[in-house]
Amino acid sequence: xxxxxxxxxxxxxIVALLGWQILINRLYPPKPRPLKLTAQAAATNAPPTHVAExxxxxxxxxxEASPEPEEPRRPEKxxxxxxxxxxxxxxxxxxxxxxxxxxxxKANGHGNIILNSSASxxxxxxxxxxxxxxxxxxxxxxxxxxxxxxxxxxxAEVVKQISLGPDYLLSGNLQVSSLPSGGVAAQNVAIVIGxxxxxxxxxxxxxxxxxxWLAGGKYQNRALTQLWKNTARGITNEHVQAQWAAVKSQFxxxxxxxxxxxxxxxxxxxxxxPPAEWSGKVPPDGVSAxxxxxxxxVTNGVATYAxxxxxxxxxxxxxxxxGESQEDVMQFGFWGVISVWLLKSMxxxxxxxxxxxxxIIIITILIKLxxxxxxxxxxxxxxxxxxxxxxxxxxxxxxKDDPQRLNQEMMKxxxxxxxxxxxxxxxxxVQIPVFFALxxxxxxxxxxxxAHFLWIKDLSQxxxxxxxxxxxxxxxxxxxxxxxxxQMKTSPTGGDPKQQQMMMFLMPVMMLWFMYSASSxxxxxxxxxxxxxxxxQWWSLHQADGAATAARPFPAGKPK
Numbered sequence: 319x320x321x322x323x324x325x326x327x328x329x330x331x332i333v334a335l336l337g338w339q340i341l342i343n344r345l346y347p348p349k350p351r352p353l354k355l356t357a358q359a360a361a362t363n364a365p366p367t368h369v370a371e372x373x374x375x376x377x378x379x380x381x382e383a384s385p386e387p388e389e390p391r392r393p394e395k396x397x398x399x400x401x402x403x404x405x406x407x408x409x410x411x412x413x414x415x416x417x418x419x420x421x422x423x424k425a426n427g428h429g430n431i432i433l434n435s436s437a438s439x440x441x442x443x444x445x446x447x448x449x450x451x452x453x454x455x456x457x458x459x460x461x462x463x464x465x466x467x468x469x470x471x472x473x474a475e476v477v478k479q480i481s482l483g484p485d486y487l488l489s490g491n492l493q494v495s496s497l498p499s500g501g502v503a504a505q506n507v508a509i510v511i512g513x514x515x516x517x518x519x520x521x522x523x524x525x526x527x528x529x530x531w532l533a534g535g536k537y538q539n540r541a542l543t544q545l546w547k548n549t550a551r552g553i554t555n556e557h558v559q560a561q562w563a564a565v566k567s568q569f570x571x572x573x574x575x576x577x578x579x580x581x582x583x584x585x586x587x588x589x590x591x592p593p594a595e596w597s598g599k600v601p602p603d604g605v606s607a608x609x610x611x612x613x614x615x616v617t618n619g620v621a622t623y624a625x626x627x628x629x630x631x632x633x634x635x636x637x638x639x640x641g642e643s644q645e646d647v648m649q650f651g652f653w654g655v656i657s658v659w660l661l662k663s664m665x666x667x668x669x670x671x672x673x674x675x676x677x678i679i680i681i682t683i684l685i686k687l688x689x690x691x692x693x694x695x696x697x698x699x700x701x702x703x704x705x706x707x708x709x710x711x712x713x714x715x716x717x718k719d720d721p722q723r724l725n726q727e728m729m730k731x732x733x734x735x736x737x738x739x740x741x742x743x744x745x746x747x748v749q750i751p752v753f754f755a756l757x758x759x760x761x762x763x764x765x766x767x768x769a770h771f772l773w774i775k776d777l778s779q780x781x782x783x784x785x786x787x788x789x790x791x792x793x794x795x796x797x798x799x800x801x802x803x804x805q806m807k808t809s810p811t812g813g814d815p816k817q818q819q820m821m822m823f824l825m826p827v828m829m830l831w832f833m834y835s836a837s838s839x840x841x842x843x844x845x846x847x848x849x850x851x852x853x854x855q856w857w858s859l860h861q862a863d864g865a866a867t868a869a870r871p872f873p874a875g876k877p878k
Contacts, residue, residue: 397456397464399482404630406482413454413466413478414440414510418629420486420570424768425517433570433629434512436590437606441512441572442480442490442627445608450476450494450507486630487640492623505621506581508610512572512629514565515590515604526568526762529585529607530647531560537646542603545587555584561642563609569764569778571632571647574609575640577624582610631764634661648762656755661763668765675771678839682846685752686854692748693851694858753844760839774838781838794841795833801848802826805855 395410405419418433425431434441444450449470457465462483468476477493494507514527527542538558540548548554562575563583585607613621628640637645650657660681667677709731717724760766766777773793774781782790803826833841 392453395456397458399458399462399464399480401462401482401484403485404482406488406629408456408464408466408480409440410454410456410466412440412443412451413468413476414443415480415512415627415629416440418572420630423570423631423764431517431570433514433517433572436515436604437513439510439513439606441510441629442478443510444476444478444492444494445508445510446610447476447494447507448472454478480627486628486636488627488629490625490627492625493620494623495620505616506610506612507621507623508582508584508608509574509576509623509625510608511563511565511574511606513588513604513606514567514570514572515588516567517570526566527603527605529563529565529583529605530571531558531563531580531583531609532643532646533558533560533579535643537643539649540585542587542605545585545605548585549587554586555582557582560609562644563607564644564647565605565607566632566647568762569632569767570630571628571637573628573637573640573644573647575626575628575642575644576609576611577614578612580609580611584608584610632762633764634658648758650755650758653751653755653758656751657759660752660756661759661765664759664763665765673771674766674769674777674839675774675842678777678842679846682843683850685749686847686850689748690854693854749847756843757836757840760837760843766837766839769839771838771842774842777839777842778837780835781841792834792838792841794838794845795830795836798833798841798845798848799826799830801845801852802829805848805852 397408399406407416409416417435420431423431452468454466454468459465463481466478475495479491481489529540531538559579562573564571564573588604588606590604614624615622632648634645663681664677667680668674713727769777780792781794782792784791
């Protein structure tokens, strides 16, 4: 049994927990890590240009370890492949993909989303072969294909041919001639996957930024926080036979799928200067990775490497169509089957009523109808249990100094009258899988990005209406907390009153803490679910009271 002193101690702990992070962020703002910027990386922050030769005067680069200057690089040439979804820019410097502009997705009023724009090494560049990162000759053989040729110091030639498909998928063919001797291992090449950074200052970085891969049919992930830890321990690569590997942010991913399984993945956490429109924000962290793969074939000293490359939104159906479980980058987790069902239902409803807020409310109503019998039974059980409250109070008074005996007598009472003391928890327990599945779906569903509903500007973000002293005011989680307290206060009680009062405060505060920074789509679901539960509770109790009144015997001698 919990006394008042313990109760207030728990309350104080909860308040301290809620305020601690806010206080720390105010007093000790995060310090940016040293930037890893090069001149090229700074240049690629600019919006992509049209197909042209970039007349850039490249200064002579002096190596610290050598007094002899290097030859200045030839001017950069750019080739653009595009369709209605993307505009992919290739550079002669390194012979790779400089940036991918997503034409269907806006960057908070500052043009379109651009992937890999700040990377110091272009995506699909070759690493591990001396000279393969030099200057390439560029040819655009047709509107959807670019061919890049590079000459190594040894006289070997590197030829890349990249073709753009009808959406976000590219197919590539890499040929390297006159490979060094030394067996199969010497023929492996590392292909750069790219660099992922947040595309808006509000994106959640620590969890969503990361490197993913599929090895032996098992999905693996290294989140940004894990990458920093690995780097501190000197771990920058792992030997894996991966079918594909990806770098990703909250809503976008770049996925390299080689024809042959990889032998190693190398990754690195990075820190970039923020775009100009992010003034005052903490510079974004990011991740970069490359995948070492063996050749698809070797003929007459020429090694061939085939692959596909996806650079675009984390749209579930498009990722499924890639055919090798690339949809795992959505990170739906253990309840993935339910997450997929919820996502498909939400998209189906959106076709009928083109508003995702309304779709979430309809899904909430459908879920409530599915669980209606369980909650109705729970309410009836709690109502019946309330009848024994006086008897329970007598037992508590009688054995207040003997907790063990009190528990024994309580269990005896429950067994004798067939009371289930946990009946009130059942509705919440059965909804836990749905809650976590919906949470996993809503946090990375690209469909909710920028979706409006009432005062909510973005259903994938908290519904902040204003900021007071650095603290965001989010109405939905506050309404959810009030509705939980209301429901618990009006619920039939049959257990220890002090513990129930404690739970009436503790549970809403815990949920408020959990949901306050979650997506407003999830807060909308839980708030509507609570309001529906209050309505069902009122209706069930009203029906139970009506049935009890109808069952009472009439006094003798009076007509029915």
